[in-house]
Amino acid sequence: MSLDLPPVAPAVTAELVQGLTPRLRKRLDAGVTKLAGRPSVRDGDTVRIAVDGDTHLELHAPGGTVTSTDAIRCGCLLAPDCLHRAAAASAAPIADSEPDSDSDSEPASQSMPDAAPAPVGQDASDPPRTPAASASKTISTDAQPTSPAEPETPTPDQRAAAQAMYDAAAAVLEAGTDGAGAVLQAELLRAAHTARISGLPRIAASAVSVVTQLRAARGAEPAYRLSELTAALRDVLGTAHRLPGSTGPELASLRGTARxxxxxxxxxxxxxxxxxxxxxxxxxxxxxxxxxxxxxxxxxxxxxxxxxxxxxxxxxxxxxxxxxxxxxxxxxxxxxxxxxxxxxxxxxxxxxxxxxxxxxxSGAAWRADPLADLWALPVAEQVARALTGGDGLLFLDVTLTGTVREAAGDCLLADCDGLTLRLAAAHDHPALPYRENLRLLSDAPGTRLRVVARLDPSPVPRALLLAADHPCDPGVHVDLGLDRLQHADLPAPAMVPAGSPPTPDEAPLHLLRRRVHQAASAGRRVLAFPGDSATDSRRLGRYGFACAGDLLDELHSAAADRSRDVFGRLVPADVNRFAHAWLAAAHYTEEVDRSLCAAAWGADPALPPSP
Structure with a gap:
């Protein structure tokens, strides 16, 4: 979206779209596209858009955010129930419902890299272990026995909010990115607002992420990633499905925390x-x-x-x-x-x-105490920590050996204690030098580097490269997303063995994963075309993935399930069945990817990392 619009609260967008007539709703996507080409002017907290020669649209954002429907005003004859107000709200970025105004608290749902986990042996959500808490365990034998407290369950409002969220997300999955226009996005934002005021910040944040990804996909933005849309949609559907029947700690996890x-x-x-x-x-x-x-x-x-x-x-x-x-x-x-x-x-x-x-x-070099201890931990233990809720960072000593072509572009090959490792760019945006730095490092095979990377769960050992030793000066490091290497920074080429490392025989889980991604992108109809999934199911079975084959068959069957009424007319598709089949397949691929990733690195994700 080319307009420089202030963020709009999700509830505002949902209310404005809800107020449109059915005829105007059909024209909303076209209205959003048309509005993108109109000139706009920012004056302090107000943005003015020239809808045409006689009509202007204003967005008032005191504090930088539009927080009420009255803050979007239009001068056309149909206002306030006009298309222009809803189109402007649908075109604007989605505001954080919990702005971080306090320096001692932060939105728990804010999208940024995770940091260190809680101390070993104590969960971050556990209460402080005070002497009073310990003393409470010594109870007099004369005290009357008390009945165990009933585990906490979701409130009726939370159950209703979870069902509304599931229905809205299932409708988005049914339509795919091409069909999930501003109207379906507004329904999901309305469900997110309801979830937040019902005390479900986790699912509300995931729903907003889905809408943001949908807009990025429809606008062909470089930051859009189908895998991220799939993950966000899976989290929304999975959380909404599990929450009504959850209790105790599971319920607390599914609810999440707002700050x-x-x-x-x-x-x-x-x-x-x-x-x-x-x-x-x-x-x-x-x-x-x-x-x-x-x-x-x-x-x-x-x-x-x-x-x-x-x-x-x-x-x-x-x-x-x-x-x-x-x-x-x-x-x-x-x-x-x-x-x-x-x-x-x-x-x-x-x-x-x-x-x-x-x-x-004073600081410390990576190869000096105390930072050198980070690289002393065995790689398998680091991967196990990352797979069991850690920060995801890996501290590795590698030797560059070449490159390998992937669908998203070339990535570095490196030897890490006898393990062939793929090092990919952490971000593909052209304004960030990740990709250029990796391309330059590929010209220096044989170079030994100490690196920091983020685990990228995959059937083969793969990580996203974040920082590395300077190739000619191991005493300093290079932040590969901020610093730009030059050819003069590279050492003389070293001799490396001829030939490429063998490509491992990967399990064909992509046959199921591809369908999961296709459904998230193009909706149910892309899997409803006539075809036979038996060949792919048999291939999955030969590799020991019989369950994956069953899930693939059910996904295709649910997509093509269209019955007829007594007059021979097609009845609406069973959206709920398709959403359940897709969610099962998406969850399965996520868990198998996690297990295959652990096996590729020689890690055991079931075991906690060493203290």
Whole structure:
């Protein structure tokens, strides 16, 4: 969308679309496209759009966000129930329903890289282990026995909200990206608003992510990824399906939390690791700097707010917002930080409250203590940690061996303790230098590097490269999403064995995964065409994936299930059956991918990582 519009709250968009007549709803997508080509002017908190020579549309966004329907005004004769107001709301970015106005709390649903997990042995959501809590376990034998408390169950409002969310998401899946226009998006946003006010922030955030991905797909935006749309849609349908029957801890997990509280953590001595740009399809941009203490616990300093690629590129040179320090993100990634009165979120993000003090301190090289210990942990244990809810980061020593062609482009091949590893770009946006740096490193086979990467679950060992040693100076590192390597930075070519490493014989799970992605993209109809899935099912069975073959058959059968009434007319398709079949297939592929990933790395995802 070319218009520079302020973010609009999901409830505002849903209400404006709901107020349209059926005739205007049919014209809404065309109205959004037409509005994109009209000139606009921003004056402070107001954006004015010239609909035509005599009609103007205004969006008032005090504080930067449109939070009510009255804030969108149109001068046409059909206002306030006109198409223009709904089209403007549908074209604008989706606002965060919980703006992060407090420096000591953050939206739990905000899309940014996860940070360090809670300390071993204690979940982030557990209450503090106080002496009073321990003393409560010593109860007098004279006390009357008490009945065990009934496990908490969802409220009627939450059950209704989950059902409404499931219905809205199933309708989106039925239509696919091409058919999920502004009307279906508004229904999903309405369900997200209902879920949020019912105390279900997790599913509400996932629904907003689905709408953002749909808009990116329909607008052919470079940030759109079909895999991300599929994952968000799977999370919405899966959470809505499980929530009505959940209790206790499972219910708490499915509900989620609207904001992550910051808890005191005393004084910290941190060492910079690396910085990475953040640019998400949900409209956030900025930078995150990763640091570690002497025990290897990871902490992040984040500056991520609504924005585009320009902000992602420039945020690294902004001063961090902790205490009075003047360090930028780029500088902190190579220096250190001494923090007093620190506050930390459950994901390891450092708070910037009024009581926090921070000053610059000396840093440490990756190959020096205490950071070198991060690379000492066996790779299999690091992967197990990433697969069991860790931060996803891998600290690896590799030797570059060549390149391999993938559907998304070339990626580096590297040897990691005898394991052939694929290192791919962490982001494909042309404003970020990830892809260029990987292409340059491919000209230096035989180079040994110490790298930081993020695990990318795949049947073959694969990770997204974030930072690496400088090829000619192991004493410094390069943030591959921010720094640009030059040919002069490369060492002389080393001799490497001729030939390419063998390609492993991968299990044909792509036969099911491809159908899952096709349905998310093109809707039910793409799987409803006449055809026979028996060949693919038999092939899956030969590899030991009989369940995958059954799921594939059911997915095709549910898509093609169209019965007729007594007059021979086609009745509406069973959307619920198709959504259930798709959800089962999507969940299955996710779990099998996780297991195959663990096997490829020699890890055991069922075992917790070592302390």
């Amino acid at each position: 992550q509280p910051y808890t005191p953590d005393g004084s910290l001595r941190l060492y910079g690791l690396f910085s990475e740009p953040v640019l998400t399809a949900t409209g956030y941009a900025g930078a995150v700097t990763w640091t570690a203490d002497a025990e290897g616990r990871l902490y992040t300093v984040s500056d991520v707010v609504p924005g585009g690629s320009g902000r992602a590129v420039g945020a690294a040179d902004r001063a961090i917002r902790i205490g009075d320090t003047a360090l930028t993100h780029r500088e902190l990634s190579r220096a250190g930080l001494a923090v007093s009165g620190a506050t930390v979120s459950p994901t390891g993000r450092l708070g910037a409250g009024a009581g926090v003090r921070a000053v610059r301190a």
